Amino acid sequence: MNRIATAFLIFITGFAGAASAETYTLTIKDHKFDPAELKIPADKPATLVVKNLDGTPEEFESKPLRIEKVVPANSEATFQIRALKAGRYKFFGEFHEDTAKGEVVVE
Numbered sequence: 001m002n003r004i005a006t007a008f009l010i011f012i013t014g015f016a017g018a019a020s021a022e023t024y025t026l027t028i029k030d031h032k033f034d035p036a037e038l039k040i041p042a043d044k045p046a047t048l049v050v051k052n053l054d055g056t057p058e059e060f061e062s063k064p065l066r067i068e069k070v071v072p073a074n075s076e077a078t079f080q081i082r083a084l085k086a087g088r089y090k091f092f093g094e095f096h097e098d099t100a101k102g103e104v105v106v107e
């Protein structure tokens with residue numbers, strides 16, 4: 001195969017991989033996450049949408065997921081999650097740590 005064809009195939013494969021990232025949604029309501037346990041498959045990148053339905057901002061934070069971002073009241077934020085190994089990855093809302101906690105369960 002010539003070099004141009006090879007480069008094209010790599011491009012197509014990479015594109016298909018990116019397009020297959022599934023989207024998962026978490027909501028924040030009354031300073032709690034729903035679902036508190038979000039299941040996603042191992043070894044696949046994913047898109048995570050965090051919808052804040054509360055009238056106050058929340059900071060969505062997860063050290064293992066390397067995310068830290070304020071989600072304003074009544075709005076949403078989108079995050080790309082790298083392919084992860086099976087395990088539990090905690091997250092919390094830093095502005096309401098007593099109630100806003102959860103885990104991404106990768107399996």
Ligand SMILES: [Cu+2]
Binds near residue numbers: 059061068094
């Ligand atoms: Cu923080």
